[in-house]
Amino acid sequence: MKKRIALFISGRGSNMQAIVKQCQEGILKDLAEVVLVFANKQSAGGLEYAKELGLETQCIESKGLKRTTFDQKVLALLSDYKLDYIVLAGYMRVLSSGFVQAYPKQIINIHPADTTQHQGLNGYGWAFEKGLETTKVTVHYVDEGLDTGTIIAQHPVDLKGATSLEEVERRGLAVEHYCYSKTLQGIFE
Numbered sequence: 001m002k003k004r005i006a007l008f009i010s011g012r013g014s015n016m017q018a019i020v021k022q023c024q025e026g027i028l029k030d031l032a033e034v035v036l037v038f039a040n041k042q043s044a045g046g047l048e049y050a051k052e053l054g055l056e057t058q059c060i061e062s063k064g065l066k067r068t069t070f071d072q073k074v075l076a077l078l079s080d081y082k083l084d085y086i087v088l089a090g091y092m093r094v095l096s097s098g099f100v101q102a103y104p105k106q107i108i109n110i111h112p113a114d115t116t117q118h119q120g121l122n123g124y125g126w127a128f129e130k131g132l133e134t135t136k137v138t139v140h141y142v143d144e145g146l147d148t149g150t151i152i153a154q155h156p157v158d159l160k161g162a163t164s165l166e167e168v169e170r171r172g173l174a175v176e177h178y179c180y181s182k183t184l185q186g187i188f189e
Helices: 014-025 045-052 067-078 097-102 123-130 165-188
Strands: 003-009 032-039 057-059 085-088 107-111 134-141 151-158
Touching: 003 014, 003 045, 014 032, 014 045, 014 165, 032 045, 032 067, 045 057, 067 097, 085 165, 107 165, 123 134, 123 165, 134 165, 151 165
Parallel strands: 003 032, 003 085, 032 057, 085 107
Antiparallel strands: 107 134, 134 151
16 A cells, blocks of 8 residues: 655755655655645745646645644645655745644654754755765654654765865755655655
8 A cells, every 4th residue: 555645845846856756656656655745835846846747736825824823724734635644855844743743753854964963954054064074864753843853764975075065965965865765665665
């Protein structure tokens, strides 16, 4: 039985695109079905990509709404989808405790740093500013903290010789796009 997943995005959705591709023709093909791509911004470029692929999309604009009010609207929307997992793929909002409690151990996130060393925004910027030769991408369950959930997997990112933040981000995203689906494969099996 394929897992029913929703992918949550806030921007261009490059991780969402990589996961969709794996669900359609790759390592997740027999394991998961994307039943929804959800965004909290109408301007999220990934919505257009998802629509072009014929995927169902929904958007609730988060701007100006309190976190709990917004999350209640999203939970009401999700109630019809009978989801097995919510996969955050560049979703730039912290989820309320009520939201997390509605989907215990069913919300998965990818973070561009080792969550034991850096939580929150700008993981690649943090690694670049520190001059790290390697960093890690962390896939974790979402809990009520900020990037504090149980670590599922970590994957190294080689930063040796990277001379710009753009180079760090490019290398990091290449690892993210591969390892997120690989980690999901392990969970869904």
